[in-house]
Amino acid sequence: GAGVSQSPSNKVTEKGKDVELRCDPISGHTALYWYRQSLGQGLEFLIYFQGNSAPDKSGLPSDRFSAERTGGSVSTLTIQRTQQEDSAVYLCASSLGRTSGGYEQYFGPGTRLTVT
Amino acid sequence: GNSVTQMEGPVTLSEEAFLTINCTYTATGYPSLFWYVQYPGEGLQLLLKATKADDKGSNKGFEATYRKETTSFHLEKGSVQVSDSAVYFCALSLNTPLVFGKGTRLSVIA
Numbered sequence: 001g002a003g004v005s006q007s008p009s010n011k012v013t014e015k016g017k018d019v020e021l022r023c024d025p026i027s028g029h030t031a032l033y034w035y036r037q038s039l040g041q042g043l044e045f046l047i048y049f050q051g052n053s054a055p056d057k058s059g060l061p062s063d064r065f066s067a068e069r070t071g072g073s074v075s076t077l078t079i080q081r082t083q084q085e086d087s088a089v090y091l092c093a094s095s096l097g098r099t100s101g102g103y104e105q106y107f108g109p110g111t112r113l114t115v116t
Numbered sequence: 117g118n119s120v121t122q123m124e125g126p127v128t129l130s131e132e133a134f135l136t137i138n139c140t141y142t143a144t145g146y147p148s149l150f151w152y153v154q155y156p157g158e159g160l161q162l163l164l165k166a167t168k169a170d171d172k173g174s175n176k177g178f179e180a181t182y183r184k185e186t187t188s189f190h191l192e193k194g195s196v197q198v199s200d201s202a203v204y205f206c207a208l209s210l211n212t213p214l215v216f217g218k219g220t221r222l223s224v225i226a
Contacts (some may be wrong), residue, residue: 043205043216087187090178091160099209102148102167107160 002026004108006092012114013082021077022067023112025094028040031069032075033095033105034067038088082115118143122206122217129196130222137191137220139180139206147208149173149182149189152216155202163191163204196224 005024013019025032035045044060049069064083069075079086083106089110097103122139122152132157139145164173169184171190178193189206201224204215 031212035214042218043214045213045215048213058213059213068177093160099212100148100213102165104162104165105214106162107152109159 004092004094004106006090006108007110009109010112010114012116015084015115016081018080019082019113021079021090021113023075023077023092023108025073025075025092026106027073029094029096029106030072030101031095031097031103031105032069032079033093034075034089035091035093037073037091037110041088043091045075059063079113082113084115087113087115118147118208118210118215120206120208120215120217122220123205123208124218125203125221127196127220127222129222131198131224131226132195133224134197135191135193135200136221137204137206139191139217141187141189141206141208143187145206145210146184147210148205149180149216150207150209150214151178151180151189151191152205152207153202154205154219160205196222198224198226 005044011024012111064080067077091110092108093105094104095105119142148167150165153163164175166173166182172181180191203219205219208212
């Protein structure tokens, strides 16, 4: 079946511009997660959705970062006024249930963001 | 806070060698534990997991045992292959989002 898809796969943007990253989770998965993978910081959690609500936004690094999820499916991560330190691979994952209960998170291929 | 510490790489082994990648965790509770693997050019995928103390997760010849007394979840494989070359991430989940270690790059040479 179809896995988690993300678009675009690569994005190059100029410092100060806004970007939108999209995630299509596996159909039926109610939980959706955004992570960031960078050389210096490893894999960092950004935000978690259960359905359309975000009970955990604790990983968002600044108020320039926001995310929404509509229809319990597609999610968009928006970064406003991008900075060079935002350059990273942004990963989306989805799961059928709570990861703390052992449910697997399925990861998308990621969006590589480069801020010039 | 919750955290995962894993041995730094890179680790280079010859084919058929024994592999151990150490992982220890700190958590305010009893987390579920995971090993994820990222093969070159591919996305993260689950390798194995354990949800309670003394559970052993296994897959593709890899094993890891959830040790509550030592707060560890070391990854082992008896005989590595070139195709095992990848980055391995240890992770925990206590309140759902995964907390990852920094990753260990493994290179297996023929």
